[in-house]
């Protein structure tokens with residue numbers, strides 16, 4: 045039985061049981077329905093309490109069953125909606141005891157109960173929108189009736205999860221308890237036996253609409269369109285809420301179902317659900333020696349140090365402090381220290397305010413303290429150090445040598461490089477097994493991704509410690525192997541290069557960005573480069589001798605070692621155009637550090653002169669071709685990364701792209717996207733591009749892609765097993 049019943053006095057306690065999160069699978073729904081009907085008919089039962097086993101109410105409908113569900117036939121079968129109706133219509137009071145989580149269908153079930161008691165640490169939310177769906181079991185009709193249209197609109201269209209104390213203030217739950225929510229619910233159930241229930245049925249409540257409800261909904265659609273470019277579910281959620289506003293409850297439920305089904309089998313829903321499980325699967329890392337996430341034991345980090353308080357170091361320090369870790373922040377001179385400490389303090393203040401607003405001033409854990417110092421000796425008691433100085437191998441090695449002699453034995457040493465060799469850095473220490481790459485993304489206190497770069501000697505303890513730390517920091521950690529640029533930036537390089545080649549060939553930054561933004565990227569390649577800072581790539585190209593003093597004399601302007609090269613980004617940097625930080629880059633900004641990109645006539649004129657000077661003929665490229673020209677080489681590099689065994693599987697690449705590179709989640713990630721459009725299409729276009737541009741090696745189709753097409757393009761989940769990973773280094 046997926047729903048268990050036991051009787052306490054005259055109260056029937058129904059417990060949902062489906063480990064690990066008590067997901068509401070079809071079997072659980074059937075079982076719930078049977079038990080509910082049973083207790084409703086049992087004259088000895090006067091009231092009902094609904095709860096979940098092992099301190100979790102429910103993580104919602106069972107997402108794993110969605111791909112096996114056929115809307116055409118299964119719609120006729122009983123669904124969660126029917127269970128909710130029976131609970132709500134019951135003449136005996138039904139009380140939900142919410143512990144742990146009540147998410148998606150789990151919260152919808154709780155909303156159908158007459159009362160809701162939550163444990164103080166419980167969290168609730170209608171998260172379906174993040175899975176490309178909408179709450180399809182009455183959530184879009186009940187929540188606005190319960191808490192009002194504006195608050196429900198916010199929760200349903202963003203998938204926001206709120207802690208129980210906030211849920212009480214919003215009116216989602218009736219009260220919170222620090223003790224057992226089940227006992228409290230039983231107590232309440234006994235107390236309310238015999239009391240009228242009509243006013244407790246949300247379906248009977250009139251909807252309170254603000255006078256401007258139409259413009260509220262329309263404005264929300266415009267805002268969501270911008271925030272989640274190209275994503276359907278957010279828009280459809282608004283329409284379901286519109287139905288709640290305009291229609292009686294029963295008709296609203298019919299409309300909700302119709303809208304739910306329009307999303308249910310969509311490619312976007314598949315992509316979002318794939319992204320959800322991909323994140324869970326990358327947490328399960330393994331090394332060639334057989335160590336894995338299950339066997340290795342992570343160490344707890346209480347004190348961490350950050351070296352270097354530039355933009356990255358500031359964000360990392362804040363991220364650690366937000367996770368209640370004590371932070372020691374080190375800089376090399378007074379001026380940098382003061383600048384860095386001011387910035388960290390300001391960000392922490394903003395974050396505190398945000399936290400207080402979110403938690404509605406409910407008593408909560410404070411942030412860890414940050415101590416600022418010039419003294420390296422202050423690091424001697426740190427459990428873990430993250431070096432975040434700029435990308436210079438000599439400087440990093442000097443720092444790691446010092447750390448080796450100062451830090452306590454057993455302290456973990458991490459480098460926040462975005463592409464330098466972890467083994468070379470580890471080689472100067474007394475503990476290469478305790479050295480690892482932790483590649484954060486800017487702004488580090490907000491971005492979800494942590495690329496965890498395993499060096500040759502990195503022990504399973506440091507891998508599991510850093511992966512565990514990523515969870516503590518509320519980030520998604522992905523273990524990858526050590527290679528130039530790692531995974532994320534290795535794929536980014538051909539994408540950016542292709543975009544820059546388009547400028548040489550006659551397109552503008554605005555045109556290229558528009559195509560990629562319409563695809564769903566939060567920012568096109570040029571706006572993103574301006575945000576990240578053009579000088580970062582420039583420094584790295586100088587280090588590799590592609591430009592600057594190390595460039596071999598006589599190198600052709602538009603070629604390096606026989607391959608096509610565009611000096612455009614180098615020239616911009618030489619002009620002092622580093623992007624937002626200097627107020628100008630591919631665009632111009634209202635001020636130094638400004639955020640609003642505007643067309644810059646200087647750039648257009650410069651591109652025109654450059655093309656003229658190099659006698660480059662303009663090419664006519666359609667929008668579709670701009671997209672394929674930029675994305676397919678990125679995908680191709682993904683296959684090469686898999687071929688080289690740098691990432692364990694396509695899911696790892698996709699999680700990196702979804703969480704660190706602004707890839708639209710509703711397109712699943714580059715590898716998932718390739719599987720959706722079809723590998724033969726990607727291969728044919730790459731072959732065509734490469735034939736016409738033999739001086740761009742990133743267009744040469746990877747062997748893995750060719751092999752997969754030859755094997756009939758098996759589904760993504762079979763890519764690993766089909767190829768057996770002969771080269772795997774992970």
Ligand SMILES: CCCCCCCC/C=C\C=C\CC(=O)SCCNC(=O)CCNC(=O)[C@H](O)C(C)(C)COP(=O)(O)OP(=O)(O)OC[C@H]1O[C@@H](n2cnc3c(N)ncnc32)[C@H](O)[C@@H]1OP(=O)(O)O
Nearest residue numbers: 067103104105106107108115123147148149171180181324
């Ligand atoms: C056409 C006919 C259709 C008819 C049906 C119509 C009726 C529609 C009615 C209702 C529809 C409702 C839609 C939904 O409810 S969608 C689900 C909404 N729920 C969520 O979005 C929650 C997702 N889960 C989480 O956020 C977390 O997992 C959380 C529950 C917070 C637990 O987090 P944590 O403790 O960190 O653990 P993990 O994330 O690692 O998860 C542990 C394992 O549990 C698996 N899991 C989690 N949630 C679900 C789920 N809802 N369904 C299936 N499996 C789930 C997760 O994958 C982990 O397992 P594994 O490690 O093997 O991957």
